Amino acid sequence: MSNPATVIAAGGVVWRERRGTRQVLLVHRPRYDDWSLPKGKLTAHEHVLVGARREIEEETGLQVVLGPPLGVQRYTVRKNGGTADKLVHYWSATPLDDAEFEPNSEVDEIAWLPVDKARTKLSYPRDVDILDALDRVVPVTATLILLRHTEAVKRKDWESKDTNRPLSTNGTGQAERLTAVLDALGANRLISSDAERCVATVTPYAASIDRHIHLWPEISERGFDADPDGINGMGERAWKPGKVTVVCSHRPVLPTLSRELGLRVGKFSPGAFLVAHRLGDGRLIYERFSAP
Incomplete structure (x- = not known):
């Protein structure tokens, strides 16, 4: 049997x-x-x-x-x-x-x-x-991890500014588990929306490797709504030779941000991420994962 x-x-x-x-x-x-x-x-x-x-x-x-x-x-x-x-x-x-x-x-x-x-x-x-x-698949010249923040407190349950809306208990656990995942990928450069839920998603990993988080207000929901063209040109800034870069943003921003980064556009549930490796011949190899 x-x-x-x-x-x-x-x-x-x-x-x-x-x-x-x-x-x-x-x-x-x-x-x-x-x-x-x-x-x-x-x-x-x-x-x-x-x-x-x-x-x-x-x-x-x-x-x-x-x-x-x-x-x-x-x-x-x-x-x-x-x-x-x-x-x-x-x-x-x-x-x-x-x-x-x-x-x-x-x-x-x-x-x-x-x-x-x-x-x-x-x-x-x-x-x-x-x-x-x-x-x-070798050599790899740069790697980019595009990440949606982990689960946040629901908008209807938060009365203060949306940019300060924190992670839920489940989202905090996802962020903690994400640390081992990003470590396995060797992430060594961290970029985030300046919204609390994005920053909190990558903070546990940043603390584990003692790295600074680069805040990009343009990829927050508030920044994107105020100036959708603010994302233009970010592809050149995000892809950095020899680095494994994490970019953490929001569901409404990710389709436009994906296109600017030269990546496939797709749905991102909370905590989901896409890993893209740029090879020496210019090809990209993709993987998509759900939240850990």
Whole structure:
């Protein structure tokens, strides 16, 4: 009998440049005696980006920053005496340090290998397909995360100025959980509407990395209503080479702001965000996520 519950997992292709050669990191799992890409199952309610980063660190000892997506594997695994579908999401990942690997029960050996050698060492053709996707998404010249503020107190329940309307209890929790997500993406530049609900959305992350929040009144609801053309030219200011920039704004402003930033226009529920990576050849790679 099959089990309908899908197993969700995440991981990455960890890579670095050494003497002009790209190397990728493979892990050996003694339980299966195989060589694979670092990955693992998500914990309950864990965001897929956070889970990918955690699993990579647990299996390799390395903290990483996630880059563009590399694809999703789909296959069947044994579960509870039956079978279940398994989905594994992969991202490009670059290490933040050179931590020393310590063997454990899940992974007893790791290997940094040139891409060609890694292709022949991997035990599964599906991992080779993910590895081959890396060439198509590097190098990244800049990354932009377009974010709608998390859930706020309803307008009808707030009697003061709308610009001072705070986050709800749920929205505060979303902002706290967003911290780990933005950290996994390596966000290092923060831009926000000057409205309280936007500032409060990115404040927990700003505090965690000790970074200043750049306030842009033009992307607030009040500023946009007063001067819709104030957004013109912001694309050049928002995209910054070598940076992972967060831009936090409001639902009525996001369609126009998206177009100015050169991004796809779409619906943003509270706390939802779009991640766009600009590649060296000018292409953009998109991902869209709901609130954590």
